[in-house]
Amino acid sequence: MSKLFNAVTLLGAGTQGSRLAYMWSRQGRPVYLVDQSPAQLNLALATIQRLRASNPAGKEGKITSLTVDDLDPALRDSWLAIECVPEDLEYKRSVMLELDSRSHSQTIIASNSSSYSITDICNGLSLKADDRFVNLHSSTLTIIFPSLATRDNRKPKTMDSNPSTSANPPQATLSTGISPTTLYGTRAYMLIMYSIWAAIKRETLLVLEEGIATPEEVDQIYKCVLKTPRGPCELMDIAGLDVILAVEEHYAKVRMGIPNAPRKYLREMIDRGDLGVKSGNGFFSYT
Numbered sequence: 001m002s003k004l005f006n007a008v009t010l011l012g013a014g015t016q017g018s019r020l021a022y023m024w025s026r027q028g029r030p031v032y033l034v035d036q037s038p039a040q041l042n043l044a045l046a047t048i049q050r051l052r053a054s055n056p057a058g059k060e061g062k063i064t065s066l067t068v069d070d071l072d073p074a075l076r077d078s079w080l081a082i083e084c085v086p087e088d089l090e091y092k093r094s095v096m097l098e099l100d101s102r103s104h105s106q107t108i109i110a111s112n113s114s115s116y117s118i119t120d121i122c123n124g125l126s127l128k129a130d131d132r133f134v135n136l137h138s139s140t141l142t143i144i145f146p147s148l149a150t151r152d153n154r155k156p157k158t159m160d161s162n163p164s165t166s167a168n169p170p171q172a173t174l175s176t177g178i179s180p181t182t183l184y185g186t187r188a189y190m191l192i193m194y195s196i197w198a199a200i201k202r203e204t205l206l207v208l209e210e211g212i213a214t215p216e217e218v219d220q221i222y223k224c225v226l227k228t229p230r231g232p233c234e235l236m237d238i239a240g241l242d243v244i245l246a247v248e249e250h251y252a253k254v255r256m257g258i259p260n261a262p263r264k265y266l267r268e269m270i271d272r273g274d275l276g277v278k279s280g281n282g283f284f285s286y287t
Contacts, residue, residue: 005077005078005079005104005106006029006030006077006079007029007030007031007032007074007077007078007079008020008024008029008030008031008032008078008079008080008081008082009031009032009034009071009074009075009078009080009081009082010024010031010032010033010034010081010082010084011034011035011068011071011081011082011083011084011085011095011099012034012035012083012084012085012086012112013033013034013035013037013040013041013043013044013065013084014040014044014084014085014086014240015238015239015240015243015277015278016084016112016239017033017035017044017084017112018033018044018047018048018051019047019051020082020084020112021033021044021048021063022047022048022051022052024061025048025060025061025062025063026057026060026061027061028058028059028060028061029061030061030062030063030064030077031061031062031063031064032063032064032066032074032077032078033045033063033064033065033066034065034066034067034068034070034071034074035065035067035068036067036068038067041065041066041067042065044065045063045065048063071098071102072102075099075102075103075104075107076104078103078104078107079106079107079108080107080108080110081099081103081107081108081109081110082109082110082111082112082136083095083096083099083109083110083111083112084112086243086246087113087114087115087116087243087246087247087250088246089116089120089121092111092113092116092121093121093122093125096109096111096121096122096125096127096133097125097127100125100127100128101128105128105129105132106132107132108132108134109132109133109134110133110134110135110136111133111134111135111136112135112136113135114194114247115194115246115247115250115251116250117135118133118134118135121133198247198248198251200232201232201235201236201244201262202248202258202259202262204218204232204233204236205261205262205265205266206259206261206262208233208265208283209261209262209264209265210261215231215233215283215284216284218231218232218233219231219232219233219234233282233283233284234283234284236276236282236283237276237277237282237283237284237286238276238277239276240275240276240277240278241266241269241270241274241275241276241282242270242275244266245263245266245267245270248262248263248266249263269282
């Protein structure tokens with residue numbers, strides 16, 4: 001891969017965009033972090049500096065912050081472009097069209113959504129090459145390939161269907177530490193890990209809503225039993241409770257039997273201004 005085609009572009013400098021920029025720069029790759037808000041870019045860069053200070057790496061790639069008006073030069077250098085915008089389907093669809101029209105034909109275009117499949121996002125869009133569109137999420141660094149080509153999640157897609165595309169997603173990601181995975185079936189709108197995580201956070205919220213335990217108690221038990229560094233309440237705080245609610249609202253629309261109590265509990269927290277780490281208060285205090 002050419003050094004001139006080695007960068008990663010991230011569109012959206014929120015919680016996930018900031019963390020993805022940090023992660024990719026730790027591989028020594030140049031990273032372009034793009035957002036329409038200069039203030040949000042400054043906040044993201046400050047977050048990245050804190051992450052770097054707490055976990056120093058060797059050679060770190062340069063992170064360049066840009067506004068949307070300066071997107072074209074970033075995309076010219078990028079083998080991978082990732083949208084990290086809020087969980088709004090129409091917004092994501094407009095971003096995908098923008099990335100498709102302005103990027104190199106070999107650039108892999110990914111969505112960081114944890115609740116919308118790439119099939120949902122790209123369905124009906126007129127794209128240059130739909131086999132370069134994938135789901136990618138930062139928590140497990142796993143790329144997911146639903147059946148985008150056929151628009152039918154019951155049928156598997158052969159990812160080598162376009163051998164002329166040198167930026168074939170599975171092959172292009174192997175050297176980055178990402179493990180490509182293919183999803184089939186009617187539930188392919190959910191990432192594998194997030195299908196399991198959805199149940200964990202939902203039951204956590206039910207426990208809290210019913211007053212069975214406190215966030216401190218829930219996380220202490222979770223970490224003790226599963227030997228993980230963080231519990232579900234802290235993880236939700238890191239993601240942002242507004243983001244958690246948006247994902248849950250989408251799941252409630254596409255699946256039967258999703259209880260309302262967890263979403264009601266989140267709405268009450270958000271109404272108080274408790275968004276998690278980003279606001280300084282959530283299940284825990286960060287001030």
